[in-house]
Structure formats: structure tokens, C-alpha cells
Amino acid sequence: MLLVLEQALNGVQFGVTLFLMAAGLTLVFGIMNLVNLAHGALYMLGAYLAATFYQRTGSFFTALALALVVTLVIGILVELVALRTLYERDHLDQVLATFGLILFFNEMVAIVWGRAAIYAKLPAWLSGHIQVLPGIRYPLYRALVIVVGLLVAVLLWLLVNRTRLGMLIRAGASNRTMVSALGVNIRLLYTLVFGLGAALAGLAGLMAGPIYAVQIGMGEEILIQVFVVIVIGGIGSIKGALVGALVVGMVDTLGRAFLRPTLATVLSPSAADSAGPALASVLIYILMAAVLFFRPQGLFPAASR
Amino acid sequence: MSRRAAVLAIGLVLLALVPPVAAAIGQPFYVDVFRRVMIFAIAAISLDLILGYGGMVSFGHAAYLGIGAYAVGIPAFYGIHNGWLQWTIAIVVSAAVALLIGAVSLRTSGVYFIMITLAFAQMLYYLGNSVEEYGGDDGMRLAARSALGVVDLRNGTTFYYVVLALLVLSLAVGHRLINSRFGMVVRGVRSNEPRMRAIGFSTFRYKLVAFMVAGAMCGLAGALLVNHTEYVTPEFMHWTRSGDIMFMVILGGMGTLGGPVLGAVVLRLLEDLILPAWTQHWQAILGPFLVLIVLFAKRGLVGLLPERRDG
Numbered sequence: 001m002l003l004v005l006e007q008a009l010n011g012v013q014f015g016v017t018l019f020l021m022a023a024g025l026t027l028v029f030g031i032m033n034l035v036n037l038a039h040g041a042l043y044m045l046g047a048y049l050a051a052t053f054y055q056r057t058g059s060f061f062t063a064l065a066l067a068l069v070v071t072l073v074i075g076i077l078v079e080l081v082a083l084r085t086l087y088e089r090d091h092l093d094q095v096l097a098t099f100g101l102i103l104f105f106n107e108m109v110a111i112v113w114g115r116a117a118i119y120a121k122l123p124a125w126l127s128g129h130i131q132v133l134p135g136i137r138y139p140l141y142r143a144l145v146i147v148v149g150l151l152v153a154v155l156l157w158l159l160v161n162r163t164r165l166g167m168l169i170r171a172g173a174s175n176r177t178m179v180s181a182l183g184v185n186i187r188l189l190y191t192l193v194f195g196l197g198a199a200l201a202g203l204a205g206l207m208a209g210p211i212y213a214v215q216i217g218m219g220e221e222i223l224i225q226v227f228v229v230i231v232i233g234g235i236g237s238i239k240g241a242l243v244g245a246l247v248v249g250m251v252d253t254l255g256r257a258f259l260r261p262t263l264a265t266v267l268s269p270s271a272a273d274s275a276g277p278a279l280a281s282v283l284i285y286i287l288m289a290a291v292l293f294f295r296p297q298g299l300f301p302a303a304s305r
Numbered sequence: 306m307s308r309r310a311a312v313l314a315i316g317l318v319l320l321a322l323v324p325p326v327a328a329a330i331g332q333p334f335y336v337d338v339f340r341r342v343m344i345f346a347i348a349a350i351s352l353d354l355i356l357g358y359g360g361m362v363s364f365g366h367a368a369y370l371g372i373g374a375y376a377v378g379i380p381a382f383y384g385i386h387n388g389w390l391q392w393t394i395a396i397v398v399s400a401a402v403a404l405l406i407g408a409v410s411l412r413t414s415g416v417y418f419i420m421i422t423l424a425f426a427q428m429l430y431y432l433g434n435s436v437e438e439y440g441g442d443d444g445m446r447l448a449a450r451s452a453l454g455v456v457d458l459r460n461g462t463t464f465y466y467v468v469l470a471l472l473v474l475s476l477a478v479g480h481r482l483i484n485s486r487f488g489m490v491v492r493g494v495r496s497n498e499p500r501m502r503a504i505g506f507s508t509f510r511y512k513l514v515a516f517m518v519a520g521a522m523c524g525l526a527g528a529l530l531v532n533h534t535e536y537v538t539p540e541f542m543h544w545t546r547s548g549d550i551m552f553m554v555i556l557g558g559m560g561t562l563g564g565p566v567l568g569a570v571v572l573r574l575l576e577d578l579i580l581p582a583w584t585q586h587w588q589a590i591l592g593p594f595l596v597l598i599v600l601f602a603k604r605g606l607v608g609l610l611p612e613r614r615d616g
Binding site (some may be wrong): 029035082085086091092093096097099100101102103104105106107108110111160220224227228230235237274277278280282285286288289294296297 | 310356362364409410412413415416417419420421423424425427428431432435436437438544545547551552555560586588589590591593594595596598599600603
């Protein structure tokens with residue numbers, strides 16, 4: 001029972017990481033109609049930068065702030081240089097061009113940091129455990145990730161639903177020609193939204209760094225899981241991204257933890273040993289196929305699409 | 306014969322001349338290089354059938370490469386080396402998986418379709434990684450190349466001409482399909498699906514069959530690829546492989562049959578020979594090159610060949 005609770009918390013923690021990625025991706029798609037495969041590259045950069053800055057400065061928070069700002073700047077630069085020309089192109093062009101960007105970023109990381117995985121350290125005061133319930137201890141850092149993730153979700157909701165910028169974002173998503181006709185600088189709005197998405201991806205990456213290995217390809221691995229989240233949640237919907245992310249995070253984590261022991265109660269141990277991990281690794285895709293079968297537009301389809 | 310068809314025919318003749326020339330200059334290595342090129346050309350043609358002609362942006366095409374490869378590797382693991390059987394399994398299983406993936410993903414369109422095909426391919430990739438019997442993420446060695454009776458694939462030159470023959474066959478099948486009634490419908494769906502539905506075609510079924518044909522053809526390429534490398538790993542299905550094949554189609558020129566072949570030749574030579582000889586960080590060059598091709602040369606290399614409009 002204790003193990004179940006711990007794994008459930010891990011599921012939430014993975015879910016909020018997925019959400020930070022999915023929110024940026026779904027905003028960019030909902031507003032600019034851009035499929036950005038290079039979103040994972042920003043996640044990777046966030047993780048690498050935070051690890052390096054922490055090593056150099058010795059201050060965890062300085063490192064996080066620097067990494068976040070640099071990722072934001074890189075994101076905005078990428079938007080200005082490459083992606084801006086892609087908004088009017090079809091999805092195939094966007095997929096290929098951003099695929100090209102991934103190759104570029106991965107190789108640049110290999111040039112700067114080398115091909116071996118690096119390990120992001122945690123400061124001593126963050127590596128302890130906290131008491132969640134009597135008798136249940138949970139790593140402090142993972143708990144912090146959950147809190148930050150949920151906090152960002154709330155802030156994002158406030159931003160989109162309660163501010164002028166959010167109003168413009170919503171308006172841009174439903175009719176961008178009209179918004180620019182009303183005198184809004186839509187180019188600037190696009191750049192801002194893209195920067196926001198980049199910062200969220202960077203945040204997800206820098207928080208994930210100390211939990212998973214920081215390595216080339218980490219961005220694509222999570223990107224494809226984020227696609228599953230978005231397909232399940234419905235493209236362009238932040239609410240869908242949150243629900244989808246938590247569901248996928250939970251199913252994936254619990255599947256990896258408990259599928260093998262559960263199967264072992266019905267199958268022979270050796271059969272469970274081979275079927276368990278195999279089934280666990282494909283569980284979220286089966287879930288995606290099932291959702292699509294009943295709701296091809298995802299659980300929370302954005303109204304205008 | 307149109308100019309493009311003439312160029313394609315000359316290209317195939319040049320490919321046929323590779324083994325004697327390589328033997329003459331004492332570089333048998335080039336037989337291997339171009340055999341690999343042609344295997345990827347078959348995969349690229351199969352993708353072009355749905356991408357270029359059908360307008361279905363499948364980003365998970367490498368999955369069938371992997372299925373074809375494992376369809377040879379797994380029987381070989383159990384001591385079954387009969388090539389006819391292995392290759393039949395490769396084609397049939399690839400078609401069946403394409404049927405399943407297509408049945409789910411073709412219910413959607415646009416960006417959903419891209420993400421879903423990618424996700425399913427990645428699912429198979431992880432599946433390959435986690436099944437330890439067949440090597441898991443290390444992959445497994447192919448004990449022996451497929452046995453095809455009198456045709457001995459262990460002879461590199463013989464294998465080369467088998468692949469060339471299958472490439473020509475793929476082009477012929479592609480040509481027949483595209484110009485058949487079925488092909489017309491698929492191309493019509495690409496231009497205007499609601500109109501095709503309105504005049505009474507069940508477009509979903511046509512798209513699904515095209516998706517299956519493409520999957521089966523790529524499965525065959527996978528069966529050839531595992532014989533070529535004599536090794537099978539889940540990396541065959543990695544999503545960058547799908548991106549690679551898609552890039553070949555775009556680079557050469559989608560919606561043409563010669564385009565994917567040309568794209569496969571250029572990209573494989575760039576990735577396997579030219580760029581790595583120059584710098585180990587060649588992907589840092591290839592990436593921006595890809596972006597530039599997409600932005601400025603959408604019609605691909607074939608688009609550079611002038612041709613009279615023939616529809």
C-alpha cells in the first residue's frame with residue numbers, strides 16, 4: 001500500500017513534467033498552427049544548462065534562473081530565425097524543418113557537452129525526504145517538482161483566462177486575421193507565446209534533470225510521450241493537456257511498477273518477466289488508441305478546430 | 306518517354322553497372338554502399354505512395370522497416386532460414402500492422418495523424434527494446450541470410466542484383482498502382498477529400514488500402530535491410546529513421562517515382578560517406594540543410610529537371 005502511494009506520487013510528478021511540455025506545445029499549435037518537433041530540444045537545453053550553471057555558480061537558484069532565461073532567449077531566437085517562416089506552411093514542411101532543427105540541436109549539445117550522459121546534482125538541502133503521511137516518506141525534490149508543476153498550471157490558467165495577454169491568446173487561437181485587423185501586433189504575440197512555451201519546456205527540463213539522466217535524445221523521448229498526452233487531451237486545449245498529462249504520467253508509472261508483479265499472479269514468473277515490461281512500455285499507446293477509437297478529437301477538443 | 310522517366314532509366318542502368326565497376330577499380334565496398342542505398346530507395350518509394358500521392362503524412366514509416374527485419378530475424382533465430390517464407394511473413398505482417406495502425410490513425414487527419422503514426426512507431430520501438438528474447442535493445446545477429454534456393458544471397462553481387470530487381474519491381478508496382486483507377490481515387494483524395502466522398506467514394510477504405518500497400522512494400526525493404534546488415538535492432542524503427550525516409554522523399558521530390566530513388570541515393574551517400582568523412586558532427590550540417598531544402602526547394606531535386614506538363 002505504501003509502495004502504491006509512492007508510485008502514485010511519482011506518477012503525478014511525471015505527469016506535471018509532461019504537462020509543462022504539453023502546455024507549451026499545445027499553445028503554440030493552437031495559436032500559430034505550428035507543429036514543433038523541436039520543442040523537446042528546449043527541454044534538453046533546459047536540463048543541460050541548469051546542470052552546467054549549478055556546477056559553475058554553486059548556487060542552485062541562480063542556476064535555475066539562468067537556465068530558464070537562456071532557454072527563453074534561445075527559444076525566441078529560434079522563433080525569429082527559423083520558425084516564423086513556417087507558420088503559413090503545411091504541417092509536412094513544419095515537421096521536416098523542425099526535425100532538421102532537432103538534428104542541429106542534438107549535435108550542438110554533443111559538441112558542447114560531449115555524447116556521454118551527465119548527472120545533474122542536487123544541493124544537500126533538497127536531497128532529503130519529507131513525511132507525506134505518518135510512516136510515508138517521499139523525496140523532497142520530487143515533492144517540490146509536483147508543487148511547482150501544479151503552481152504553474154494555476155498561473156497558466158490565470159494568465160490565459162484572467163489577463164489581457166491571455167485574452168489576446170484566446171482571440172488569436174480562434175481568429176487571427178480578426179485579431180490583427182483590430183490592431184494587435186500578431187507577430188509580437190506569436191513570439192511571446194512561443195517564448196512562453198520555450199520557458200515552460202526549459203522549466204520541465206531543468207526540473208527533470210536531477211531525476212532522470214541528462215543526455216542527448218532526452219527531449220525526443222519525452223516529446224513523443226507529450227504527443228500522446230496532447231492526442232488524448234485534445235489539441236489546443238490546456239485543460240486537455242493537464243488531464244492527459246496526469247493520466248499518461250499515472251498509467252505509465254504505475255504500469256512500469258506493478259504490471260509485472262500483477263501478471264506474475266496469473267502467469268508463470270518467467271512469462272510475467274517478459275510480458276510485464278513489454279506491456280508496460282506500450283501501455284500509454286494502447287490507451288491513446290482506445291481514446292481515439294471513441295473520441296477521435298481527444299477528450300477536450302478545442303472549440304474551433 | 307518523358308525526360309524524367311529517361312533520367313530514371315539511366316539511373317537504374319548506372320546502378321546495374323556498380324558491381325562490375327567496383328570490381329574493376331578494386332573497391333567492392335561500393336557494392337555494399339549502393340545495395341544499402343537501393344534498399345532505402347524501396348522504403349522511400351513506399352512512403353511516397355501514401356505521402357506524395359495520397360497526402361498522408363505518416364511519420365512512423367520506419368516501423369515497417371523494423372517489422373520486416375524482425376520477420377526475418379525471429380524465424381532465423383529458431384533456425385528457419387527459408388527466404389520465401391521469411392519474406393512472405395515480412396510482407397504479410399507489415400500489411401497487417403499497417404491495417405491496424407491505419408484503421409486507428411486514418412480516422413483522424415492533419416496533425417493528429419502525424420502524431421499518432423509517430424506514436425505507434427515509437428510504441429513498436431519500445432516493444433522491440435523490451436523483448437529480451439530477441440536481444441532487447443542490443444538487438445540480435447542474423448545467423449544466416451535468407452535462403453532463396455538457387456539464388457545465393459551470401460554472394461554480395463548476387464544479393465545486389467536481387468535488390469536492384471526488387472527496386473525495379475517496386476517502381477513498376479508503384480507506376481501501375483498510381484495510374485490505375487485505385488491510384489486515381491487516392492490522388493483525388495489528396496486534392497479534395499470531401500469532393501471524392503461527395504461523388505460516392507468510400508475514401509477511408511481507399512486510404513487504408515494504400516496505407517497497407519505502402520506498409521507491405523516497406524516491410525520487404527526491412528527484410529532486405531536485415532539481410533544486408535546481418536543484424537537487427539530496434540534502432541531500425543527509431544523515429545529518426547522515419548524522419549530520414551521522409552527526408553529522402555522530400556529531397557528527391559514527392560509525388561514522383563524517381564524522386565524517392567534520387568533522394569535515397571543523395572541522402573544515403575551524404576550520411577554514410579561524404580559528411581562523416583568530413584566531420585563527426587555532420588548532423589549539425591545536415592539539420593540546417595534539411596531546413597533550407599524545406600524552405601526553398603519544396604519540389605525537391607526532381608523539380609530541378611525541366612519537364613513539359615503532363616498532368
